[in-house]
Amino acid sequence: MTKPEGQKIEQISPCSPLYLHPSESTNHSLVPSKFNGKNYDLWSDAVKTALDAKNKLSFIEGNVKKPVLTKGQEETLEAVAWRQCNAMLKSWLRCSIEEDLHASINFSGTVVEIWKELRDSYSTGNSPRVHQLTTELAECRQKKGQSVIDYYTKLKTIWDELANYSKVHQCTCGAAESIRKEREDERVHQFLMGLDNNLYGNIRSNLLMDDEITNLARAYSLVLREESLKAATKEKDDVLEATAMAARIPDGATKGRNYGEKKDDKDIFYCTYCQKPWHTEDYCWNKPENQGRGRGRGRRGRGRGGRGHSERANAAGVSEGDATKQGLTAEELVQFRALIASKGDNNSNDKGSLFEDEDWTGGA
Incomplete structure (x- = not known):
């Protein structure tokens, strides 16, 4: 369209609330967190901030009136x-x-009408919300396992929302700095009071030792540093504990290690062959190849049928699966059991049978 000579084309100034940038879209959300019926106060504050940035806040406040046209007047x-x-x-x-x-x-x-309807329908009012926030602030504590960042973020959210309901006007006189410092000290006390006492009791005491309490940012930074130090120390202690645990386990016993269900059994190691505790596979008398080892010295004791009973128990404990692992056929397994049983019967009347260190089967 060509411009007629001498005619001025009217345009909306970019500084006017009526100006719309060409990049604006109708499917644009003003805030990342949408209104869900329960978060009106936070949502409305975020919406007003977004509209103020776009120079459109005066629309929902009703300051930009709709132009009135007379009958028959062109728009x-x-x-x-x-x-x-x-x-x-x-x-x-x-x-x-x-x-x-x-x-x-x-x-x-x-x-303007839509905004008023939302405010009238969902705004909870100042007094109930302030009371709720004050209660949450008084009960705010760092939970077990909660990080300092998460705890501080929750506190900061409550402080910021309470500040929106504050009716105290900004002071510009000489007392402004002292008022700001008093409010800062109050927040520092609230932050330190809610920290986990077992983890941060010492640093809290150190911060409160000074007559002049540090600012909130400095206190938060020091507690974060303490949290990082404790995390590094705990990681180092875990490595040392694991190393010490490995040093207490004999060579060859780690394969069959079984911690069981009880916590007090965590230092017990088990045989990989018979699954009994306190010995390794190399010294397991349930294995046929270990049956004849170690005669000649050891702990002496007297008892009826000690060796025969042990040998019969070992023979009975050899399953077909174990025999297959050792290369025995089913017939050889039957002969092996009969041989051990006969030896046990011959020794059952020998009251002078000796118990030796190597005869120990590892049974509890």
Whole structure:
């Protein structure tokens, strides 16, 4: 379209609330966290901040009025711009609210009417919310296993929301600095009071030893440093404990190690062959090849049928699966059991039978 000579084309100034940038879209959400019916106060504050950045806050506050046209008057440039901005803001609000709530909100009116309806329907009021936040602040503690960052973030969220409800005006006189310092000290005490006493009791005492309490940022930084130091120390202690545990286990016993169900059994090691405790496979008398080892010295004791009973028990404990592992056939296994049984019967009447170190089967 060519511009007629001598005619001026009207344009909306970029500084005007009626101005819309060409990149603006109707499917744009103003805030990352949508309104779900329970977070109105935080959501509305975030929406107002976003609209203020776009120079559109005056629309929902009702300061930009709809241009009035007389009957038969052609729509002016300002009227067109206002209609477009109103439609754009309604789309932004719709995209910033969960879809489940769309049916309960009337989007047919102006953006000012929609904003007022949301405020009247979902705003809980200052007094109940302030009481709730104050209670949460008094009960805020670092839970077991909770990081310092998560604990501080929760505190900071409560402080910031309470500040939105504060009716104290900013002071510009000489007392402004002392008021700010007093509020800062109060937050430092609240932060230190909620820390885990077992982990950060010492650093809390050190910070409170000074007559002049440090600022909140400095206290937070020192506690974070203490948390990192404790994490590094714990990792080092775990490595040393694992190394010491490995040193207490004899060579060859780690294969069959079984910790069991009880915590006090964690230092017991088991034989990989018979699964009995306190000996290794090399010294297991349940293995046929170890039956004849170690005659001649050891601990002496007297008892009835000691060796015969032990040998019969060893023979009975040899299963077909164990025999297969040792290369024995089923017939050889039967002969082996009969031989051991006969030897045991011959020795059962010998009251002078000796128990030797190597005869120990590892039984509890």
